[in-house]
Amino acid sequence: MSSLLSVGALADGSWLAVPAISFNIEALGDRFWSLTIEGLAYGSIYALVAVGYTLVYGVLRLINFAHSEIFMLGMFGQYAVLMLLGFSPSGNAYAEGAVMTIVYLGIAMIGGMLISGGAAVGLERVAYRPLRKRNAPSLVFLITAIGASFVIQEFVHFVLPALTDGELGGVNAQQPIRLVEQKEQFTIFGASVTNVTLIIIGSALVLALATDMFVNRTKFGRGIRAVAQDPTTATLMGISRERIIMLTFLIGGVLAGAAALLYTLRVPNGIIYSGGFILGIKAFCAAVLGGIGNLRGALLGGLILGVMENYGQILFGTAWRDVVAFALLILILMFRPTGILGETLGRARA
Amino acid sequence: MPLLEIKDMTVGYGRIEALHGISLSVESGELVTLIGANGAGKTTTMRAISGVRPLTRGSIMFDGQDITRMKAHLRVLAGIVQAPEGRGVFPGMTVQENLDMGHYARKFANKAEYQATLDHVFELFPRLKERRAQMGGTMSGGEQQMVAIGRALMARPRLLLLDEPSMGLAPMIIQQIFRIVSEINATGTTILLVEQNAQQALSRSDRAYILETGEVVKSGPGPELLADPAIKEAYLGVA
Numbered sequence: 001m002s003s004l005l006s007v008g009a010l011a012d013g014s015w016l017a018v019p020a021i022s023f024n025i026e027a028l029g030d031r032f033w034s035l036t037i038e039g040l041a042y043g044s045i046y047a048l049v050a051v052g053y054t055l056v057y058g059v060l061r062l063i064n065f066a067h068s069e070i071f072m073l074g075m076f077g078q079y080a081v082l083m084l085l086g087f088s089p090s091g092n093a094y095a096e097g098a099v100m101t102i103v104y105l106g107i108a109m110i111g112g113m114l115i116s117g118g119a120a121v122g123l124e125r126v127a128y129r130p131l132r133k134r135n136a137p138s139l140v141f142l143i144t145a146i147g148a149s150f151v152i153q154e155f156v157h158f159v160l161p162a163l164t165d166g167e168l169g170g171v172n173a174q175q176p177i178r179l180v181e182q183k184e185q186f187t188i189f190g191a192s193v194t195n196v197t198l199i200i201i202g203s204a205l206v207l208a209l210a211t212d213m214f215v216n217r218t219k220f221g222r223g224i225r226a227v228a229q230d231p232t233t234a235t236l237m238g239i240s241r242e243r244i245i246m247l248t249f250l251i252g253g254v255l256a257g258a259a260a261l262l263y264t265l266r267v268p269n270g271i272i273y274s275g276g277f278i279l280g281i282k283a284f285c286a287a288v289l290g291g292i293g294n295l296r297g298a299l300l301g302g303l304i305l306g307v308m309e310n311y312g313q314i315l316f317g318t319a320w321r322d323v324v325a326f327a328l329l330i331l332i333l334m335f336r337p338t339g340i341l342g343e344t345l346g347r348a349r350a
Numbered sequence: 351m352p353l354l355e356i357k358d359m360t361v362g363y364g365r366i367e368a369l370h371g372i373s374l375s376v377e378s379g380e381l382v383t384l385i386g387a388n389g390a391g392k393t394t395t396m397r398a399i400s401g402v403r404p405l406t407r408g409s410i411m412f413d414g415q416d417i418t419r420m421k422a423h424l425r426v427l428a429g430i431v432q433a434p435e436g437r438g439v440f441p442g443m444t445v446q447e448n449l450d451m452g453h454y455a456r457k458f459a460n461k462a463e464y465q466a467t468l469d470h471v472f473e474l475f476p477r478l479k480e481r482r483a484q485m486g487g488t489m490s491g492g493e494q495q496m497v498a499i500g501r502a503l504m505a506r507p508r509l510l511l512l513d514e515p516s517m518g519l520a521p522m523i524i525q526q527i528f529r530i531v532s533e534i535n536a537t538g539t540t541i542l543l544v545e546q547n548a549q550q551a552l553s554r555s556d557r558a559y560i561l562e563t564g565e566v567v568k569s570g571p572g573p574e575l576l577a578d579p580a581i582k583e584a585y586l587g588v589a
Contacts, residue, residue, distance in 0.1 A: 219454065226440055226451055233438030235402055238426030238455025238505065 019319035027314050033191035035310045041197045041266065043306020044204030048259035049283035050290070050298035051211060052120070052252025058228035058293040059241075059248050061138065062128070065145040068280020069152035070120045070253050074260030075271045076156060076168055077115025078108040082177045083167065089175030101179050105199070105261065113257035120253025121246055123148055129242075156273035169273060176268030200262045207258055208299050211251065215295050224248055228293065278322065282309075285329045291339030300340060305329075351414055353378040353540050354399070354430075354509055359408035361391075361398050368394040370564045371408060376509065376542050381535040383543045383551040383572065385585060386561035392544040393435050395561070396513045399542070400432045401425045412509070426455045429508030433498040433515065435544075441487025445478055448486050448497050452504030471500040474530055492523035499530070509540045516547045528554060548585035552576040560585075 028035070049071050056064045085104060087094065096104060127148045131141055160169030168174070180199070184192040215221035226234040227244045235241055263279065264271060282305060290301025305325055312324025332340065352375035361369040369391045376382045386392045397403035399410060401422035409418045417425060431452070440448050449471065458464040472479040475496040481489065486497060495515050502510055512531065516524040528550045535541050545551035552558055555572030560581065568575065575581050 222443070222447060222451060223454060225443065226454075229440045229442055230438055232402055233434055233440070234451075235422045236400055236426070236432045236434055236438065237451045237501070238423045240421070240423045 019317060021320060022315075022317045024315060024317075028311055031191075031314060033189040035314060036307055037188065037191055037193055037197060039307030039310030040303060041200045041306070042310065043286075043303035044201050044208075045259045045263050045266075045302075046279070046283045046286045046306050047299045047302025048204055048207060048255045048262075049280065050287040050302045051208075051255050051295065053284050053287040054290070054292055054295060054298035055215075055224065055248045055252050057287070058295075059224060059231075059245055060128070060141075062141050063145065063284070064123075064249075064252075065142070065280075065284075066123055066127070066148040066152060067120075067252065067256065068276035068283070069149050070116050070123065070276075071256040071260050071263075071280055071283075072156065072273065072276030073119045073152065074112040074116035074253075074257035075264055075275060076160070076174075077257060078112035078261040078264065079174055079177065079271055080115075080168060081108045081111030082179070087177045087179070089177050093178040093181040095181075096179065104179055105265075109203075109258055109261040112261045113254045116257030116260060117250050117253035119152075120249040120256070123152075124246060124249040129245075153273050153277075160273075171273075173269050173272035173275070176264075176271075178268055180265060196265045199265060203258065203262055207255060211255065212295060212299075214251070220244075220247060282322075282325055285325055289329055289332055289339055291341040294339070294341045297339055297341035304340070352376060352411075353380075353413055354542065355411040356395075356399070357409050357411075359395070359398060359410065360406045361394050361403055362406050367406075368564055369398070372561070372564070372566045373408075374559050374566060374569070376540060378540055379535075379538060380556045381532070381541045381543065381554060383545055383555040383558040384561055385545060385548050385551060385558055385575075385581075387546070387585075389563070390561040391564040392561055393513055396432060396435070396511050396542075396544055399425075399511060400430060423455055426505060429506075430511065431502045431505040431507035431509070432511035432513065433495075433502040435513040435517065437491075437494045437498040439486040439489065439494045439497045439501075441485065443486050444483050445486060445489070445497055446482045449478070449501050449504050452501035453506075456505050467504055467506060471503050474503070474533065475500050492519050492527070495519065495523075495527055499527075499534075503534070503539075507539060509542065510534065511542050511544075513544045514546065515543070516545065516550065524550065548581070549576070552581075 049067070052067045052070065053064060056062060056067070082104070085107065127144050128141060131144060156169040157171065180196055182194045182196050185195055185198060186193055215224055223234070223239050223244050224247065226237060226239055227241055231241060283302065286301035286305045287298045288301070289305055290297025290299070305328065308328050309321050309325040313321035316324065354376040356372065356374050358371040358373055359369055360367060360371050372391070372395065384392050384395060394403060398405055401420060405418055409416060411417070412428060412430060415428070417428065420428070440451060443451070449468065453464070453467075458467070477493060478496055478500055481493065486494065489497065499512065499515065515527050515531065519527065524547065531541065531543065532554050543551060543555070552572040552575055557570065558572050558575050559566050560568040560575065568578075568581070
């Protein structure tokens with residue numbers, strides 16, 4: 001649909017090309033199931049990244065805008081691990097066999113998780129902890145977050161290539177290293193399900209369940225919830241708030257790193273210094289959509305956003321995909337300002 | 351040697367000084383009360399003892415150890431546990447989860463020890479046993495106070511700090527809470543109690559301190575202060 005262009009006149013008499021908005025309800029009907037499945041795959045990536053925003057917001061009341069760059073570092077992290085494993089960019093996908101491919105992907109995912117998790121904890125130490133020590137107002141945290149986001153981007157843009165002999169980073173996207181050839185595995189209601197989709201949804205499901213168990217069932221999870229619900233009392237219970245904050249950044253970072261690998265399976269040429277930005281904002285939207293501070297809200301919000309924007313891009317034209325995501329956010333917040341599942345980590349609002 | 355000894359403690363909020371060098375001590379096994387009007391500095395004192403408010407001057411000794419600069423979560427491990435003002439019940443956690451928060455920092459030697467402590471808490475507050483699965487935020491004020499005290503007991507405190515447990519409760523519930531406070535003290539737990547309800551608190555305390563605008567103005571055995579005409583007039587509403 002994006003090939004249809006309507007043309008508008010600007011004030012100075014020049015012409016501006018604007019993608020036409022269409023309303024193609026037939027296409028939506030025809031491709032409903034494939035759009036849903038594809039949307040769920042994207043949505044589960046948003047969901048994993050959204051957890052990082054929501055947990056940090058829960059314990060610090062801070063929107064960590066640099067989280068999108070933590071995700072971006074994860075993409076480079078897994079890419080670097082694949083290079084260390086001996087893979088190099090090639091036109092065709094490697095054919096290592098199912099078992100070895102999963103092993104290599106697993107190693108790359110762990111690499112991405114370590115890089116992102118480490119970067120998130122480092123970011124907290126370098127950027128936010130000093131501000132907390134000085135009791136900085138929340139606006140300062142927000143501006144620091146935006147600043148940190150640029151610093152990380154420019155690090156990958158300019159510094160990383162110098163450190164790696166131009167192998168990593170720089171102005172262009174990395175040449176894709178492809179381990180998996182997208183192939184249809186089976187169909188649901190006539191919609192094809194590829195191996196990549198299966199890996200994405202499967203891994204995300206496992207990670208989401210593990211995170212939910214961790215936060216709701218374990219002692220450390222109880223610590224996170226306690227700090228989110230009442231920081232002072234949590235301290236009186238013998239919880240080190242600093243340690244909980246670190247743990248929260250670590251979980252968020254690790255999940256972003258895992259999401260980074262899954263994302264590169266679907267979008268192999270998205271590994272670029274600016275590649276986290278839009279996805280990060282969408283994941284943030286997902287967190288707000290579900291109710292920021294609420295873990296299950298973030299997971300649900302991610303899935304809803306992924307599916308809805310996929311419907312939207314067929315309905316209105318691919319160029320309108322991002323618009324659909326943000327319009328949906330505004331629409332839902334108008335009617336439910338605290339998001340779908342409400343605010344904060346399981347807090348029962350009296 | 352007192353279990354808790356505070357010397358010349360000064361605490362400020364920004365430039366405003368809330369405590370102007372107070373000194374007090376609590377002997378092992380005692381029930382000591384801090385009486386004072388709103389804004390006298392009672393809660394500030396409790397927060398400073400727990401380590402969530404830093405001192406600008408003075409020292410806190412606990413069991414012969416200087417804990418003036420010790421981090422708050424380590425003081426819980428040392429045995430200082432507080433049921434804070436306003437109860438601080440975690441609203442989105444069940445009663446059981448709230449109780450388990452009490453021993454977050456402290457590990458039990460074995461399951462039996464944990465069970466014994468939990469049973470002890472449920473013995474003191476049978477209501478909590480019935481409501482184990484209820485969310486903290488949906489409990490009544492009295493029940494929340496029970497959660498707060500029970501949660502503190504789960505840490506097996508050597509010094510239990512109770513900040514206004516009677517606040518906002520019905521007279522009958524207040525009676526019940528005070529009875530239980532005496533009972534906890536009778537089983538050997540040292541208690542420092544902050545109260546505005548002077549009648550109840552003084553009659554049950556071994557000793558008490560009267561706090562006025564950040565200073566200790568009087569101290570002595572509970573019943574003795576209860577008989578003091580000046581205190582009667584100021585805190586008990588009788589001339």
